[in-house]
Amino acid sequence: MGLGQILAKRVGYGLVLLIAVLILNFTLITVAPGDVADSIAGDMGGADATVMAEIRERYGLDKPFLLQLWAYVSKVAFLDLGYSYFYNTPVTTLILEKLPATLLLVFSSQILAITVGTLLGVMAARKPNGFVSMCVTFLSLFGFAAPVFWSGILLIIAFVSIFPIFPVGGMSSAIMEGGFFARAVDIAYHLFLPMVTLASIYLALYSRLTRASMLEVLGSDYVRTARAKGLAENKVFYKHALKNSLGPLVTVAGLQFSAVMSGAVVVEAVFNWPGLGTLALQSILARDTPTIMGILFFSSFVVIIVNIVTDIVLRLIDPRIRSS
Amino acid sequence: MTAGPLLSVTDLVVDFKTRAGNARVLDHISLDVKEGEILGIVGESGCGKSMTALSIMGLVPNPPGKITSGSIKLGDQELVDMDIEALRKIRGKEIGMIFQEPMTSLNPVFTVGEQIAESVRLHENVGAKAAHARAVEMLKAVEIPEPEARAHAYPHQLSGGMRQRVMIAMALSCRPRVLIADEPTTALDTTVQAQIFDLLQNLQDETGTAIVLITHDMGAIAELADTVAVMYAGKIVEKGKVDRVLSHPDHPYTKGLIACVPHLSANPAAISERLMEIPGVVPALTDLGTGCAFAPRCSEVITKCRTDSPRLFETQPEHKAACWVAQKEMT
Numbered sequence: 001m002g003l004g005q006i007l008a009k010r011v012g013y014g015l016v017l018l019i020a021v022l023i024l025n026f027t028l029i030t031v032a033p034g035d036v037a038d039s040i041a042g043d044m045g046g047a048d049a050t051v052m053a054e055i056r057e058r059y060g061l062d063k064p065f066l067l068q069l070w071a072y073v074s075k076v077a078f079l080d081l082g083y084s085y086f087y088n089t090p091v092t093t094l095i096l097e098k099l100p101a102t103l104l105l106v107f108s109s110q111i112l113a114i115t116v117g118t119l120l121g122v123m124a125a126r127k128p129n130g131f132v133s134m135c136v137t138f139l140s141l142f143g144f145a146a147p148v149f150w151s152g153i154l155l156i157i158a159f160v161s162i163f164p165i166f167p168v169g170g171m172s173s174a175i176m177e178g179g180f181f182a183r184a185v186d187i188a189y190h191l192f193l194p195m196v197t198l199a200s201i202y203l204a205l206y207s208r209l210t211r212a213s214m215l216e217v218l219g220s221d222y223v224r225t226a227r228a229k230g231l232a233e234n235k236v237f238y239k240h241a242l243k244n245s246l247g248p249l250v251t252v253a254g255l256q257f258s259a260v261m262s263g264a265v266v267v268e269a270v271f272n273w274p275g276l277g278t279l280a281l282q283s284i285l286a287r288d289t290p291t292i293m294g295i296l297f298f299s300s301f302v303v304i305i306v307n308i309v310t311d312i313v314l315r316l317i318d319p320r321i322r323s324s
Numbered sequence: 325m326t327a328g329p330l331l332s333v334t335d336l337v338v339d340f341k342t343r344a345g346n347a348r349v350l351d352h353i354s355l356d357v358k359e360g361e362i363l364g365i366v367g368e369s370g371c372g373k374s375m376t377a378l379s380i381m382g383l384v385p386n387p388p389g390k391i392t393s394g395s396i397k398l399g400d401q402e403l404v405d406m407d408i409e410a411l412r413k414i415r416g417k418e419i420g421m422i423f424q425e426p427m428t429s430l431n432p433v434f435t436v437g438e439q440i441a442e443s444v445r446l447h448e449n450v451g452a453k454a455a456h457a458r459a460v461e462m463l464k465a466v467e468i469p470e471p472e473a474r475a476h477a478y479p480h481q482l483s484g485g486m487r488q489r490v491m492i493a494m495a496l497s498c499r500p501r502v503l504i505a506d507e508p509t510t511a512l513d514t515t516v517q518a519q520i521f522d523l524l525q526n527l528q529d530e531t532g533t534a535i536v537l538i539t540h541d542m543g544a545i546a547e548l549a550d551t552v553a554v555m556y557a558g559k560i561v562e563k564g565k566v567d568r569v570l571s572h573p574d575h576p577y578t579k580g581l582i583a584c585v586p587h588l589s590a591n592p593a594a595i596s597e598r599l600m601e602i603p604g605v606v607p608a609l610t611d612l613g614t615g616c617a618f619a620p621r622c623s624e625v626i627t628k629c630r631t632d633s634p635r636l637f638e639t640q641p642e643h644k645a646a647c648w649v650a651q652k653e654m655t
């Protein structure tokens with residue numbers, strides 16, 4: 001099968017999955033107790049039954065469930081995710097405004113975790129009983145055991161309170177001058193701690209995984225062949241062995257992506273990062289259902305895209321997958 | 325002797341530290357290979373054939389293995405304890421190696437052309453294009469059809485025989501002075517085996533590369549090799565010119581090995597109606613006694629065999645055997 005065919009197939013599956021997610025989200029949220037009328041009434045300081053019914057009628061909440069579902073799904077098909085009663089803005093606009101911040105956090109932390117994790121894993125595999133290997137073992141224990149919010153708070157205490165190096169939260173300084181470059185630096189400066197926090201769990205996972213798969217690959221005949229050619233150890237490790245060890249890493253990184261997205265919600269809350277997580281938290285508290293569903297929809301969309309990309313990367317790494 | 329040996333192994337001792345104790349996997353091995361010569365090393369699995377090859381390449385897995393003493397000389401260069409950087413310039417350049425398992429010895433994620441070209445670029449100061457051209461040329465030399473197209477193939481797209489040809493192409497790509505072939509045909513079909521042996525023979529005729537052929541195929545030894553060394557339990561028990569050793573084996577183990585071959589007529593007396601076998605198994609290297617390691621399986625054993633380990637001695641000019649019985653018959 002060619003790459004085009006594979007891609008078409010995956011995109012097809014992705015679309016079906018996306019529709020399923022949409023229906024499930026809508027059903028779950030409708031079934032959950034409380035709706036936007038309750039929330040509005042709460043803000044008004046209480047309202048009687050007639051007012052409540054009026055609100056529900058205005059937002060179409062009195063219609064039969066299936067009709068509401070149909071109306072929602074057909075709107076989403078044209079990329080209209082509804083209107084947020086809480087923010088008084090179309091949900092799509094709202095999300096597109098917050099999405100870049102989350103994607104920045106998620107992708108930068110994943111890139112950090114994958115590169116540093118892989119490097120540590122390879123170094124650990126070179127000397128399975130050496131210092132780096134011990135560090136990797138310790139780090140992975142810590143990374144697995146420590147909840148993200150806790151390690152985030154710990155980092156804030158260390159690098160904001162005790163050593164005031166980094167800002168406590170937010171994405172950019174309140175007063176900002178200078179051009180594009182100065183702003184980019186400012187954002188990177190704010191990004192550092194949340195990125196490290198979110199990366200810590202995955203760094204542990206990836207370094208562990210790389211170490212294990214490298215150790216397996218290093219016993220292979222082709223590694224011996226590489227040495228018999230006269231290749232330097234660095235090349236043997238980083239070229240011949242590593243490329244063969246990347247398969248499991250890429251697979252796991254792809255699968256973990258949805259977990260990273262949900263981890264981002266917590267990290268955003270801890271560092272007051274103005275992304276989808278913060279938005280999600282606020283809309284849940286406000287029972288702003290269109291926004292919540294919109295965020296869930298976008299998150300699933302991103303996860304599906306990442307999974308397709310994972311498949312493609314795997315095929316690029318391993319020619320055996322390409323021809324099977 | 326017309327010329328000094330190209331590759332010369334002298335009193336090589338390799339020990340492996342295992343939980344069961346120290347295992348002497350190579351016990352005072354001495355071998356010489358001259359330019360343009362094929363030396364065959366035969367013996368059962370675990371007798372130290374492959375370890376001899378790995379020692380020459382400096383690839384003895386360490387830990388647990390270690391070259392305890394002895395010398396390996398390529399020309400005037402001593403390879404034992406050589407600086408790793410210098411040794412790397414010899415690996416692949418001066419000494420090429422082909423391994424037993426063509427199915428797994430090539431890296432699955434690089435094309436065969438890339439893998440051959442990598443060797444060339446490593447040892448010769450040539451650009452990517454020239455290296456690729458050499459790779460194609462080598463594939464052609466090992467008689468792979470459509471070498472230009474095959475250079476872009478991944479190992480899994482080739483058959484076992486093809487992969488072994490690629491391995492040979494890779495090992496010979498820098499025109500090494502010595503080629504070590506460690507059971508190059510064990511994993512292949514019989515017909516393909518014959519092709520690979522023919523190929524090795526032809527390439528050797530063309531290039532004059534010395535070949536160390538490790539095998540347990542006595543037929544291949546008879547056909548290809550000039551000299552042969554028979555190994556048992558980490559020792560060389562008999563060595564000499566192939567014609568001589570195969571027609572007049574002095575060591576009972578060599579006699580047994582020859583008798584095990586169904587169609588070999590070099591020693592008609594050894595062929596009985598039943599296919600012969602050597603009873604028993606190779607002893608564990610961790611509990612070798614003081615006597616001859618082959619004594620428990622030997623049909624000609626005498627008292628001395630159980631107490632003293634025999635050393636190689638000359639039964640004929642350029643023919644040595646390590647056997648008390650053979651020695652007794654001489655005197």
